[in-house]
Amino acid sequence: MNIVGFVIAISTLITLVMAARGWETCTSVPLNDIGTDIIFIYNAPVKPLNTGCYIANHLFAYPFNQTLLAEIEQVPNVECAVPILMHRLRAMVFTGIDPTQTITNAVKPSDVIEGRYLKADDEYVALVDKEYASLNNLTLGSTVSYAANYTVVGIVEVSATNLIKSHIYVNLPIVQQVLPEKPIGFVNMGLIRTTSPSNVKQVSEALKEQWPDSSTLTGLDLAETAFGVIRIGEETAWGISLALAVITVLFAVKSQLGNVGERTKEIGILKAIGWSNKNVVNQIVVESLIQGVIGGVIGCCLGLVFGSIALSTIGGEIGGALSLVPFDPVLIAVGFVIALVSAVVAGLFSSLRAARLVPVEAIRTT
Amino acid sequence: MMSNANMIEVSNLTRTYKTKSGGVIKAVDKVNLQVSEGEFLTILGPSGSGKTTLLNLIGGLDKPSSGRIVLDGLEFSKLCDGDLVNVRREKVGFVFQAFNLIPTFTALENVEAALVPTNMPKDERLQRSSKLLEMMGLSERANHLPSELSAGEQQRVAIARAFANKPRVLLLDEPTGNLDTKTGKEILQLCHQVSKTQGQTVVAVTHATYVKDITNRVLYMRDGKLYTEIPQGEAVQ
Numbered sequence: 001m002n003i004v005g006f007v008i009a010i011s012t013l014i015t016l017v018m019a020a021r022g023w024e025t026c027t028s029v030p031l032n033d034i035g036t037d038i039i040f041i042y043n044a045p046v047k048p049l050n051t052g053c054y055i056a057n058h059l060f061a062y063p064f065n066q067t068l069l070a071e072i073e074q075v076p077n078v079e080c081a082v083p084i085l086m087h088r089l090r091a092m093v094f095t096g097i098d099p100t101q102t103i104t105n106a107v108k109p110s111d112v113i114e115g116r117y118l119k120a121d122d123e124y125v126a127l128v129d130k131e132y133a134s135l136n137n138l139t140l141g142s143t144v145s146y147a148a149n150y151t152v153v154g155i156v157e158v159s160a161t162n163l164i165k166s167h168i169y170v171n172l173p174i175v176q177q178v179l180p181e182k183p184i185g186f187v188n189m190g191l192i193r194t195t196s197p198s199n200v201k202q203v204s205e206a207l208k209e210q211w212p213d214s215s216t217l218t219g220l221d222l223a224e225t226a227f228g229v230i231r232i233g234e235e236t237a238w239g240i241s242l243a244l245a246v247i248t249v250l251f252a253v254k255s256q257l258g259n260v261g262e263r264t265k266e267i268g269i270l271k272a273i274g275w276s277n278k279n280v281v282n283q284i285v286v287e288s289l290i291q292g293v294i295g296g297v298i299g300c301c302l303g304l305v306f307g308s309i310a311l312s313t314i315g316g317e318i319g320g321a322l323s324l325v326p327f328d329p330v331l332i333a334v335g336f337v338i339a340l341v342s343a344v345v346a347g348l349f350s351s352l353r354a355a356r357l358v359p360v361e362a363i364r365t366t
Numbered sequence: 367m368m369s370n371a372n373m374i375e376v377s378n379l380t381r382t383y384k385t386k387s388g389g390v391i392k393a394v395d396k397v398n399l400q401v402s403e404g405e406f407l408t409i410l411g412p413s414g415s416g417k418t419t420l421l422n423l424i425g426g427l428d429k430p431s432s433g434r435i436v437l438d439g440l441e442f443s444k445l446c447d448g449d450l451v452n453v454r455r456e457k458v459g460f461v462f463q464a465f466n467l468i469p470t471f472t473a474l475e476n477v478e479a480a481l482v483p484t485n486m487p488k489d490e491r492l493q494r495s496s497k498l499l500e501m502m503g504l505s506e507r508a509n510h511l512p513s514e515l516s517a518g519e520q521q522r523v524a525i526a527r528a529f530a531n532k533p534r535v536l537l538l539d540e541p542t543g544n545l546d547t548k549t550g551k552e553i554l555q556l557c558h559q560v561s562k563t564q565g566q567t568v569v570a571v572t573h574a575t576y577v578k579d580i581t582n583r584v585l586y587m588r589d590g591k592l593y594t595e596i597p598q599g600e601a602v603q
């Protein structure tokens with residue numbers, strides 16, 4: 001039946017677009033937290049030593065000269081490249097940061113929930129993660145150690161989706177001094193912010209071309225590995241939906257034509273008792289429109305339900321994308337309008353055939 | 367009630383059909399017919415004699431191969447398709463051979479369907495339709511679908527529909543077919559009564575001979591031709 005066709009097409013459209021949006025949102029969340037579009041690292045074939053190892057996003061990341069970041073900043077469309085030195089010893093993650101970078105950084109001033117953020121001239125002081133602090137009964141003024149002792153000046157709450165979440169954050173120069181490898185002037189990660197999200201792909205390719213041994217992680221790469229969801233971009237989703245909409249129209253026309261065929265006799269009778277072609281066309285278009293409205297409404301509702309289910313499945317690691325994708329009335333309106341338009345097109349198209357019926361012939365068919 | 371003016375004038379009317387085998391059937395063959403205003407004319411004829419074809423031509427549902435039809439002063443050959451629609455809507459009430467009710471419409475909606483193309487507002491249409499059903503003794507059945515009605519009831523709905531637009535001419539194609547003699551007679555009587563009070567001209571086509579009792583005039587149809595007497599060599603059915 002026609003209504004079913006409308007319902008399937010419209011609900012699929014809405015589900016697909018919602019899922020695509022959820023997906024796109026998810027991919028941007030982990031890196032958004034640290035104000036970064038691309039993470040620049042050198043994957044290193046380094047074995048962990050007893051003294052700890054360099055990591056980045058659970059990968060080994062080989063230290064490189066900090067001056068490289070200045071070169072990266074010369075690449076077109078790169079706004080900044082922020083140094084990070086991240087080190088791990090057993091389950092502990094220790095990160096050196098540049099506190100002057102407040103937009104793009106492993107931890108930002110807005111993450112501080114107690115005490116203060118780091119200052120550029122701070123030495124043996126640290127920010128500690130809220131959970132780590134409560135597990136170890138650390139408060140402001142307590143001492144933590146990782147290769148050296150630091151006074152806790154701030155407790156930070158860093159989102160679980162932050163890919164470089166650490167336990168202890170200390171000023172970069174201190175970290176470079178205290179680590180057993182003494183990596184003075186070295187970092188193992190660059191957090192790169194591009195001038196616009198649309199440049200991410202191009203910048204990441206440019207970086208790989210200029211530094212062939214390096215690796216870049218974008219939100220896209222991360223999502224592919226981290227979320228394990230088949231990726232459909234919103235554009236693709238609209239593309240598929242557009243094709244679906246065309247199929248809906250064709251399906252509706254075909255089904256309405258069949259309808260008219262079945263109702264040849266009925267239409268013939270109406271014409272015989274004085275209905276003009278205009279009356280017949282009106283009747284069929286209105287009927288088709290009613291089907292479109294019913295199908296559209298049910299389709300929109302089902303689409304919202306399926307879309308919501310899809311959104312809560314997508315990005316399970318960050319608790320589902322449902323809360324991240326706002327309800328979009330435009331999407332619902334578009335779905336509904338497609339149902340209406342295909343209903344009218346189908347009605348008009350098939351009623352033209354009905355109008356050509358000769359009443360006597362229609363009445364003869366029994 | 368009867369006047370001398372001719373409501374229907376048919377002259378030299380022929381309607382041929384081409385068969386698949388290449389032959390030609392003259393379903394209506396050079397028919398001449400005048401029906402005065404207010405007259406109740408019955409045409410009797412066996413199956414296949416061309417009765418339905420003739421009625422369809424008079425009602426503007428079909429176009430003749432040759433000949434002339436004038437209905438209430440309108441010559442069909444001079445009318446365009448749109449005008450023929452107007453004739454069907456305003457001048458003619460049709461009761462088709464096989465009821466031809468719309469199966470998805472209720473009895474009331476079937477009657478109202480004849481008024482939909484007029485300018486009448488919806489509530490007035492419904493009011494008129496229920497009044498007609500009441501006249502046909504079908505008030506109780508107004509909201510029933512045709513499939514829920516007996517053959518006689520369906521036929522009465524069809525008659526109510528034919529009367530709906532107060533036509534000048536009522537064309538009844540086998541109004542009593544499928545009905546038993548008693549019901550058939552009742553229905554014809556009803557048609558006769560209503561058409562008489564409304565001054566309508568009626569042409570009824572049937573092979574039920576009992577209509578003779580209530581009509582003004584009887585004509586006989588055989589192989590597309592009309593006769594005033596039963597053609598020789600035939601017995602009355």
Ligand SMILES: Nc1ncnc2c1ncn2[C@@H]1O[C@H](COP(=O)(O)OP(=O)(O)OP(=O)(O)O)[C@@H](O)[C@H]1O
Pocket residue numbers: 364383384385391392393411412413414415416417418419420463
């Ligand atoms: N569309 C058509 N194509 C070919 N032949 C037709 C067509 N309509 C009618 N005929 C033929 O014309 C002749 C007259 O048909 P018509 O339906 O007018 O007869 P009728 O008198 O109404 O018969 P009945 O009493 O069975 O209804 C028949 O021989 C029929 O086969």
Ligand SMILES: [Mg+2]
Pocket residue numbers: 417418419463539
């Ligand atoms: Mg017939």
